[in-house]
Amino acid sequence: xxxxxxxxxxxxxxxxxxxxxxxxxxxxxxxxxxxxxxxxxxxxxxxxxxxxxxxxxxxxxxxxxxxxxxxxxxxxxxxxxxxxxxxxxxxxxxxxxxxxxxxxxxxxxxxxxxxxxxxxxxxxxxxxxxxxxxxxxxxxxxxxxxxxxxxxxxxxxxxxxxxxxxxxxxxxxxxxxxxxxxxxxxxxxxxxxxxxxxxxxxxxxxxxxxxxxxxxxxxxxxxxxxxxxxxxxxxxxxxxxxxxxxx
Amino acid sequence: xxxxxxxxxxxxxxxxxxxxxxxxxxxxxxxxxxxxxxxxxxxxxxxxxxxxxxxxxxxxxxxxxxxxxxxxxxxxxxxxxxxxxxxxxxxxxxxxxxxxxxxxxxxxxxxxxxxxxxxxxxxxxxxxxxxxxxxxxxxxxxxxxxxxxxxxxxxxxxxxxxxxxxxxxxxxxxxxxxxxxxxxxxxxxxxxxxxxxxxxxxxxxxxxxxxxxxxxxxxxxxxxxxxxxxxxxxxxxxxxxxxxxxxxxxxxxxxxxxxxxxxxxxxxxxxxxxxxxxxxxxxxxxxxxxxxxxxxxxxxxxxxxxxxxxxxxxxxxxxxxxxxxxxxxxxxxxxxxxxxxxxxxxxxxxxxxxxxxxxxxxxxxxxxxxxxxxxxxxx
Numbered sequence: 001x002x003x004x005x006x007x008x009x010x011x012x013x014x015x016x017x018x019x020x021x022x023x024x025x026x027x028x029x030x031x032x033x034x035x036x037x038x039x040x041x042x043x044x045x046x047x048x049x050x051x052x053x054x055x056x057x058x059x060x061x062x063x064x065x066x067x068x069x070x071x072x073x074x075x076x077x078x079x080x081x082x083x084x085x086x087x088x089x090x091x092x093x094x095x096x097x098x099x100x101x102x103x104x105x106x107x108x109x110x111x112x113x114x115x116x117x118x119x120x121x122x123x124x125x126x127x128x129x130x131x132x133x134x135x136x137x138x139x140x141x142x143x144x145x146x147x148x149x150x151x152x153x154x155x156x157x158x159x160x161x162x163x164x165x166x167x168x169x170x171x172x173x174x175x176x177x178x179x180x181x182x183x184x185x186x187x188x189x190x191x192x193x194x195x196x197x198x199x200x201x202x203x204x205x206x207x208x209x210x211x212x213x214x215x216x217x218x219x220x221x222x223x224x225x226x227x228x229x230x231x232x233x234x235x236x237x238x239x240x241x242x243x244x245x246x247x
Numbered sequence: 248x249x250x251x252x253x254x255x256x257x258x259x260x261x262x263x264x265x266x267x268x269x270x271x272x273x274x275x276x277x278x279x280x281x282x283x284x285x286x287x288x289x290x291x292x293x294x295x296x297x298x299x300x301x302x303x304x305x306x307x308x309x310x311x312x313x314x315x316x317x318x319x320x321x322x323x324x325x326x327x328x329x330x331x332x333x334x335x336x337x338x339x340x341x342x343x344x345x346x347x348x349x350x351x352x353x354x355x356x357x358x359x360x361x362x363x364x365x366x367x368x369x370x371x372x373x374x375x376x377x378x379x380x381x382x383x384x385x386x387x388x389x390x391x392x393x394x395x396x397x398x399x400x401x402x403x404x405x406x407x408x409x410x411x412x413x414x415x416x417x418x419x420x421x422x423x424x425x426x427x428x429x430x431x432x433x434x435x436x437x438x439x440x441x442x443x444x445x446x447x448x449x450x451x452x453x454x455x456x457x458x459x460x461x462x463x464x465x466x467x468x469x470x471x472x473x474x475x476x477x478x479x480x481x482x483x484x485x486x487x488x489x490x491x492x493x494x495x496x497x498x499x500x501x502x503x504x505x506x507x508x509x510x511x512x513x514x515x516x517x518x519x520x521x522x523x524x525x526x527x528x529x530x531x532x533x534x535x536x537x538x539x540x541x542x543x544x545x546x547x548x549x550x551x552x553x554x555x556x557x558x559x560x561x562x563x564x565x566x567x568x569x570x571x572x573x574x575x576x577x578x579x580x581x582x583x584x585x586x587x588x589x590x591x592x593x594x595x596x597x598x599x600x601x602x603x604x605x606x607x608x609x610x611x612x613x614x615x616x617x618x619x620x621x622x623x624x625x626x
Contacts, residue, residue: 070254077258182269185262188296188309191255 038115143178293364324499341368407457450601
């Protein structure tokens with residue numbers, strides 16, 4: 001069985017975001033790019049399944065420009081067998097999904113994993129769109145995955161409970177936290193081997209996007225915190241009523 | 248000049264940072280307090296390849312350059328210098344020494360398990376009366392024809408109990424003084440070896456430091472490294488490289504304390520505002536940042552010289568001297584910025600301050616580094 005893990009290239013989660021001069025994008029100067037945390041967990045689980053002999057090949061794919069190659073090579077260093085980069089700006093979820101769908105049409109996979117969202121745009125759309133475009137079986141919020149004799153056991157998080165499903169490939173799974181405990185760290189050997197693993201660049205078949213970013217803004221700054229002594233509880237009521245006007 | 252790191256170097260730094268920040272941080276305080284050896288972490292770091300990262304891939308090492316090693320040492324040391332000293336001794340003293348000067352047979356038999364981290368190495372040079380004056384070796388290695396007989400005591404041995412492979416420096420020809428010294432690869436479990444109690448140290452308490460006693464220990468002739476009398480030169484050459492590791496460790500200790508101080512200064516309020524807004528604190532942070540950047544550049548230059556096969560002995564002495572001294576200064580200021588909280592264990596900076604002190608002492612005291620540097624200045 002072959003797994004495709006779809007990888008988003010996102011700013012490090014500790015990045016202090018600065019809006020670019022066009023007001024439509026963030027300023028990428030000095031940003032450290034990482035694998036989207038949900039995708040990294042999905043990749044970790046795919047590699048665990050490969051280590052257990054249940055998967056024959058783990059491939060990672062990304063839609064993005066050359067800037068994303070460091071992220072793809074880190075995926076290779078972590079243990080992916082090869083990488084595919086579709087060379088276009090990932091303008092929106094539609095662009096990403098339509099280009100990934102071409103990758104899968106050219107080379108079928110038994111299991112496709114997409115992180116539930118990307119930590120930059122939080123769109124939560126690519127997995128669903130991709131499954132739709134490929135007319136694939138689709139399971140969301142997957143927090144556990146195992147394979148026995150080509151049968152997939154999938155765990156889902158639902159309201160206050162866990163749900164266990166069985167299915168078989170081909171299937172697209174949208175991955176939630178819990179699929180792996182901690183992301184795998186690349187070994188020295190893996191980092192050296194990443195140089196020689198294939199990183200295939202394919203041209204985009206579509207640069208069509210369905211949305212246009214008009215403006216991005218930073219959230220308003222948090223208001224200053226006022227500390228009030230415990231014995232002065234009445235003051236809290238007064239401030240909530242007169243300043244915050246919430247009472 | 249090129250100050251850019253390669254993609255691989257950045258990946259290695261990130262891998263070390265991820266391991267330190269996710270894993271080492273979990274139990275570092277408990278291990279420090281109770282002097283618990285970091286066995287789980289050493290096993291994990293071995294699997295990731297950090298323990299033999301400088302060793303050629305032909306001998307099962309990572310085949311990484313010294314710049315990558317500096318980056319990894321800094322990140323691990325930001326969180327836990329007890330772990331980074333184990334990594335440093337294994338990589339830049341024991342593995343480096345065998346790879347550089349050992350025979351093919353020695354490399355096959357001893358270097359490969361060390362590079363894979365299956366065995367840990369220890370470097371046995373210091374003695375009760377031979378620290379900085381390493382020529383005064385009292386441990387003897389008597390030539391008995393087809394083997395050597397080792398007798399004597401070694402002090403302050405990092406990995407003294409956990410190591411599987413020792414590199415032991417001993418005197419074979421006392422009349423030749425330092426030219427009579429040899430170095431041997433010794434199996435730690437050889438009959439006649441006994442290990443003293445775990446030293447109750449001020450800092451780096453999670454690494455196991457011991458005295459090691461040799462009582463008629465037989466060492467096969469083929470375990471001597473280099474020609475007869477090569478031992479002192481071997482030790483000095485190996486320590487040149489080792490200094491880069493300890494310099495990077497000191498840098499990491501300083502940077503770890505600095506990062507905590509910056510974070511604390513942005514959160515802690517006094518006189519109605521975050522203390523970072525007070526010039527008294529902001530200027531301290533500026534001074535710390537400059538010192539750390541200087542130390543980092545010295546470490547990386549020494550590493551670059553070594554990677555490019557240029558003389559690096561003076562550069563590594565400068566890096567170690569400066570990084571160790573500023574580690575002491577920066578960690579002390581980090582405690583000061585934290586105020587009372589800095590003086591309790593929960594906030595880590597007092598531990599980093601205790602760890603910093605050792606970097607001025609081991610693998611050549613600051614005073615020894617000044618001898619190396621001043622001899623070069625005055626030659």
